[in-house]
Amino acid sequence: MTISEETAYARYRDLLRRPRTAAALAAVVAVVSVAMQVVVLDDVSGPLLVVTVGSVLVCVLATWNVVNFGRTAARRLEDASPSVGGTFSWWRNGTGGYEAMPFAYGADHQRFAYLSYAVGAVPVEIGHLASQAGRGSSSPTGRRHAYVAIRLPERLPHTILGFGHRSTVLGIRVVPEQWHRSQLVDLGFDRRVKAYVGDGGEQTAREFFTPAVVAVLARVGRTYDVEIKDRILYLIGTRSVAAGSVRRWSRQRDLVESLARALADDGLWAPIRHQVRGNGPRFGAMRADVGRAVTMFAVVVGAVVVVISALVIYASGVLE
DSSP, X not given: OOOOHHHHHHHHHHHHHHHHHHHHHXXXXXXXXXXXXXIIOSSOOHHHHHHHHHHHHHHHHHXXXXXXXXXXXHHHHHHHHHHHTOEEEEEEESOTTOOSHHHHSSEEEEEEEEEEEEXXXXXXXXXXXXXXXXXXXXXXXXXXXXXXXXXXXXXEEEEEEEOSTTTEETTEEOSOOOBOGGGEEOOSSOTTOEEEEOTTOHHHHHHHOOHHHHHHHHHHHTTSEEEEEEEEEEEEESSOTTOSOHHHHHHHHHHHHHHHHHHTOHHHHHHHHHHHTTTOOOOOOOOBOHXXXXXXXXXXXXXXXXXXXXXXXXXXXXTO
């Protein structure tokens, strides 16, 4: 069912309103709770301190989404539409047929402020995704992802690429890979690049990920998560491609379009085409390392409990 542009724009404005409202309310609660601590109460209140910290956290997260997924980014994509011969849309319900991780998991998916156009003969879509963690849930901060979807000439196995930028701090690994190690494919050159490939797609992945392709993807991987599923390569980020300064927007757009042009090279696809057409291999799904995921979740929950408990104990004066 198609909807009018007026309705789409109204839905888009509603999506923007939620994190703004959350940020404003959280800021008010934080200010009031701090004022009560300073003016009304003689001693620091543990529960009130927890409320203050929680309100500040919600305010920061909601403000991040307001700044990085707001009207400025949307207007830049809208303004670029005529010059690239593309189509800009304010809002559409659902995933649009996309299957990357943010689209495949969660609930209430809504694409908003997205631009569809072609770089040469390669279809590209730059946009934003709103979703919830589960059915019936409603995040006060607004769950948001930036995405780029680049359509490929041939299908490829489900692949998650890791370049180490998001998982290490000062050379120390702080985020373990969540994918099963048995699906880690050795590409034969740069050890810093980790490619997790669905079962049955190992040979196709080695054919596709040449040193030249990986070099281009490594530039993109400094900012975005890279995922491939069937005929689409996805870039997933926590900040809109069009957010920030005009200079950043120009750099990010050049980065995306350079990648699209590199993927249009017919010589890259000749060996892939021979493999996947006809009775080509059947590619399996990615498998999560459940043990690692449970461990990571337990560590995060434990850390949060320890921090909150320490704040409450300190505020209650038990250690004095």
